[in-house]
Amino acid sequence: MSSADEAVPVIATKPQVRMQLPRDWRSQTGMAIVLIFGATVMLVPFFWMIATSLSRKANSSMPRVPTLWPADPSLFNYWVATANLPIVKLYINSLFIVGTTTLGYLLFSSIAGYAFAKGRFPGKTFLFIVFLATLFIPFETRMIPLYLFVRDLHLNNTYWALILPFLAGGFGTFLMRQTISTIPDDLIDAARIDGASEFRIFWSIVLPLCKPTLATLAIINVIWRWNDVLWPLLVTSSRDLYTVTQGLALAGKSSGVYVGVALATAVMAILPVIVAYLFLQRYVIRSVVSSGVKG
Amino acid sequence: MHTESGSKPSPVDPDFVRSRLARAFRGTLVWYGFLALPLFLIMVFVAYPTAIAFRDSFFTETPQGPEFAGLYHFGRLFSSGVFWGALGNTILLGVAFLGLTIPLATIFASMLNRLRRGSTPLKVIYFLPQLTSSVAVAIMFNYVFQPDWGLLNGTLRSLGVEQVPLWLSDPRLSLGGSRAAVTLLAVWAGLGYFIIIILAGLQSIPNDLYDAAAIDGASPVQAWWYVTLPSLRPTFVFLLITGSIDALSRFGDLWTLGGPGGAPARSLQSVVMFMFQAGFESNDYSLAAATAVVFFVIVLAITLVAFRGFLRSEFRAIK
Numbered sequence: 001m002s003s004a005d006e007a008v009p010v011i012a013t014k015p016q017v018r019m020q021l022p023r024d025w026r027s028q029t030g031m032a033i034v035l036i037f038g039a040t041v042m043l044v045p046f047f048w049m050i051a052t053s054l055s056r057k058a059n060s061s062m063p064r065v066p067t068l069w070p071a072d073p074s075l076f077n078y079w080v081a082t083a084n085l086p087i088v089k090l091y092i093n094s095l096f097i098v099g100t101t102t103l104g105y106l107l108f109s110s111i112a113g114y115a116f117a118k119g120r121f122p123g124k125t126f127l128f129i130v131f132l133a134t135l136f137i138p139f140e141t142r143m144i145p146l147y148l149f150v151r152d153l154h155l156n157n158t159y160w161a162l163i164l165p166f167l168a169g170g171f172g173t174f175l176m177r178q179t180i181s182t183i184p185d186d187l188i189d190a191a192r193i194d195g196a197s198e199f200r201i202f203w204s205i206v207l208p209l210c211k212p213t214l215a216t217l218a219i220i221n222v223i224w225r226w227n228d229v230l231w232p233l234l235v236t237s238s239r240d241l242y243t244v245t246q247g248l249a250l251a252g253k254s255s256g257v258y259v260g261v262a263l264a265t266a267v268m269a270i271l272p273v274i275v276a277y278l279f280l281q282r283y284v285i286r287s288v289v290s291s292g293v294k295g
Numbered sequence: 296m297h298t299e300s301g302s303k304p305s306p307v308d309p310d311f312v313r314s315r316l317a318r319a320f321r322g323t324l325v326w327y328g329f330l331a332l333p334l335f336l337i338m339v340f341v342a343y344p345t346a347i348a349f350r351d352s353f354f355t356e357t358p359q360g361p362e363f364a365g366l367y368h369f370g371r372l373f374s375s376g377v378f379w380g381a382l383g384n385t386i387l388l389g390v391a392f393l394g395l396t397i398p399l400a401t402i403f404a405s406m407l408n409r410l411r412r413g414s415t416p417l418k419v420i421y422f423l424p425q426l427t428s429s430v431a432v433a434i435m436f437n438y439v440f441q442p443d444w445g446l447l448n449g450t451l452r453s454l455g456v457e458q459v460p461l462w463l464s465d466p467r468l469s470l471g472g473s474r475a476a477v478t479l480l481a482v483w484a485g486l487g488y489f490i491i492i493i494l495a496g497l498q499s500i501p502n503d504l505y506d507a508a509a510i511d512g513a514s515p516v517q518a519w520w521y522v523t524l525p526s527l528r529p530t531f532v533f534l535l536i537t538g539s540i541d542a543l544s545r546f547g548d549l550w551t552l553g554g555p556g557g558a559p560a561r562s563l564q565s566v567v568m569f570m571f572q573a574g575f576e577s578n579d580y581s582l583a584a585a586t587a588v589v590f591f592v593i594v595l596a597i598t599l600v601a602f603r604g605f606l607r608s609e610f611r612a613i614k
Contacts, residue, residue: 062444119326142344
């Protein structure tokens with residue numbers, strides 16, 4: 001042991017000394033250049049889109065050499081886009097749908113997760129398998145029967161069709177069960193002895209301890225629901241119920257010839273999401289890493 | 296097991312023995328109460344439609360009601376050239392996407408991991424397209440790939456390239472065709488997710504391994520090849536699995552670019568688009584259901600192979 005203890009500092013200093021040599025400085029610069037080039041490739045399409053959306057001429061003739069600054073800056077395309085599409089209404093719809101589904105998803109996932117983590121009742125394993133099995137059913141598999149079912153209930157073209165199918169799910173239940181399992185039983189037993197009801201224990205003790213996981217689940221669910229387009233396209237055909245992404249998909253098709261207008265619509269649809277992301281980027285990236293699920 | 300020790304009421308309570316049964320009963324009911332609504336929602340909106348998809352794939356809708364059709368619809372599906380085209384497209388696009396993205400993301404993540412300053416803003420930028428809906432990305436890239444004045448061809452021309460590709464207007468299987476274009480789009484949009492997952496994998500590699508490699512005289516590149524890459528194996532497996540399932544489910548961007556038919560010339564039609572078209576354009580729900588079942592079986596096979604370890608530990612944990 002003692003010989004190893006002596007040997008470590010001698011060897012460990014070697015790479016440290018090397019770190020300060022110009023060779024490392026060069027590799028750092030080289031990596032920075034490659035990474036900044038990559039980041040530029042990521043950003044340029046966004047800037048080009050914004051520049052084009054600000055150019056009125058973009059609807060009739062596009063410059064053969066792409067520019068990142070419009071020759072004729074104007075908000076004309078935004079004016080046309082808002083006249084074509086009730087963008088404010090779309091935002092209200094999306095916020096309402098994403099908000100209600102996320103709140104419901106958090107509540108149902110955590111209450112089911114609590115039952116599976118701390119409850120003792122017959123049939124627990126079987127019921128957990130039922131929940132877990134839904135993880136392995138891709139939405140696309142059940143999409144058409146679900147659509148027919150919603151239609152038969154006369155729920156298509158209502159908010160219900162956009163909310164009800166997404167209130168409970170295996171992924172959230174699984175994630176919450178995993179988190180709640182780490183809460184010591186002693187804590188819950190202590191509350192039980194004090195006479196707290198199971199729901200009160202859940203609400204005032206378990207939920208506050210799950211805040212980081214709830215935040216993760218909320219972020220993931222918001223990204224999922226905000227960007228979903230397949231389901232809204234199926235169940236709503238009334239403009240009053242369009243979500244932002246759905247409105248963009250339909251407007252992008254119909255105004256395809258008018259490049260400036262189409263891109264102005266796209267900018268209005270994604271800019272608020274990007275601004276929110278820039279403020280919350282630490283939490284967003286952490287959520288994606290910790291759950292392994294992409295938005 | 297360990298839960299056995301918990302949740303017993305205090306034995307000093309005089310009512311304890313008398314009301315034990317009643318309490319146990321009430322204690323059980325509470326849990327069913329907690330599960331009732333989530334379970335109801337899952338049964339109605341997940342289990343029931345899935346069962347119907349399976350049923351519909353074996354039945355034909357007639358004016359007199361459903362009629363058992365056996366494997367007839369699967370026969371129709373497997374003899375449909377359009378289905379095989381869509382499945383082939385989906386697999387080709389998925390393989391091309393993963394084959395490009397995983398190595399590229401590994402290189403970028405390794406560099407980000409070693410960069411001493413500025414890696415956070417770069418990470419945020421790389422992840423940015425992931426937050427943009429696939430529809431918005433598709434609308435943007437529809438113009439990026441425009442042959443005459445699009446961002447890509449315009450840039451290529453100003454770099455002196457005369458023979459610019461036609462991208463989305465060219466249905467042929469070529470490096471300048473529609474499939475290449477949507478692959479570039481997917482790599483651009485998906486790279487950030489792969490980078491941050493690989494970064495998390497890199498940060499979990501113990502430093503001892505690198506110290507040991509340094510003692511053995513390995514150069515940084517050798518250490519990367521012999522230490523980093525093998526240690527990332529679980530991360531790669533995870534990304535391959537989730538990436539394959541995502542690639543199989545691809546819909547939004549291709550639908551925005553080419554409609555449910557995957558124009559031009561069905562070169563961009565995916566399996567889900569085929570299902571969408573069969574169900575909602577031809578109203579052939581049985582064929583759509585058969586497609587859904589085949590899709591389900593493929594995804595399930597990938598998932599079970601990948602998650603058998605995960606499932607085993609989950610069932611151990613619940614018992």
